[in-house]
Amino acid sequence: MAPSGPNHQHTVTSFDDELRKLNNTISRMGGLAETQLTQALKALSQRDSDLASRVVSQDAQIDQHDQEVQNLVVRLLALRQPMADDLRLIVGALKVSADLERIGDYAANVAKRTMVINQIPPVKAAGPIPLMGRLVQELIKDVLDAYVERDEDKALDVWRRDEEVDEMHTSLTREFITYMMEDPRNITSCTHLMFIIKNIERIGDHATNIAETVHFTVSGRPISGQRPKGDAGSAPDLGNETA
């Protein structure tokens, strides 16, 4: 069924080669997303606007990878007729790519807001953000490992740990509101910081999405049970759009 023959433009690679290429592209994209988040958090904590600016401009690379994944998927689907497991893998790759692309967008937004915050005096409320950032960095790292290793247990572990991020997000939001109430001069900074931690929290959600995709791709079963949520309260953070 595979197209072949001399009238074909390029060497026809095997299905496995194409699948490998798809996975490699996802891996590279995951590495880029991880780096973007790391650098955005570094730019924030070190008030480094040059680094932030690089993060913003590097986002286009992740978008290009996402486009490449889409092209690869369409080609794989058009040229072959993958069944069951392979099809799950291919559709999974498409979803993971979309999540990584969003993670890149959120990292770039953290960097953009960092550039704005750096123009005004720092507020001490920003102190605990790096800790929250580290938690999410670990989620991203571990879920990418789970993807590469096709490890459903590791995926499940990431899925569970996102709750901690949500809780930290809730508590930080409360803190920012308190700072704003104490001194109106904190309002502009704290508004940006609230959107920054919202972005970080959303990155955690996308890590959770990837964990769900990995689990489904590997096991053929969705993760059972309600997603644990650390932000069920009525604090102004109440920001989970994925409920």
Added chain:
Amino acid sequence: MAPSGPNHQHTVTSFDDELRKLNNTISRMGGLAETQLTQALKALSQRDSDLASRVVSQDAQIDQHDQEVQNLVVRLLALRQPMADDLRLIVGALKVSADLERIGDYAANVAKRTMVINQIPPVKAAGPIPLMGRLVQELIKDVLDAYVERDEDKALDVWRRDEEVDEMHTSLTREFITYMMEDPRNITSCTHLMFIIKNIERIGDHATNIAETVHFTVSGRPISGQRPKGDAGSAPDLGNETA
């Protein structure tokens, strides 16, 4: 190539029937997303927590439709070997479904925050939100029409009009910051309102995504040129994660 015969569970429908089913599911899903946004905005402007609560619980319906679309797509791809145009249509449906699912999430989040805001005294800053909401409702309505009618010009028009939403978002955010600075008692409400208009702005972005998908599906060409952006300034709204 289509599987057939008496040992098949159900009647094997034609490829066109399956495609039609896919499109119908997307249309129904679009209608649901539109209704969810309308009701969330109504709940906000009329301070109607019962309605808001219904919006939150109805979000599951949209999620179910998204799942159904994914299943339909996987079945279409597995059973048939669609080429070029059809494949673009199918992959497009998957993307539109993901966008509609997100729109539903954002509408539900507007409703959730509305329930919280309704427990505290109203702030007059909320005044212009319905206007912004109406702009986005029109984008959603028009992009769904563009999808059903396969109208690339209408899609392009939606894509262009999102800029107006972004501008309104920027100006409203500035207003909320001013209100917070004037009176710390406004801080909690205004924080929720800032996230609410951010959600509405994001819904506009997803309408724009759908416009891009419709354009590409119909014409085979991406929309050329930079996406117009009304929030390029350095105001604290600077919230576009899709840069």
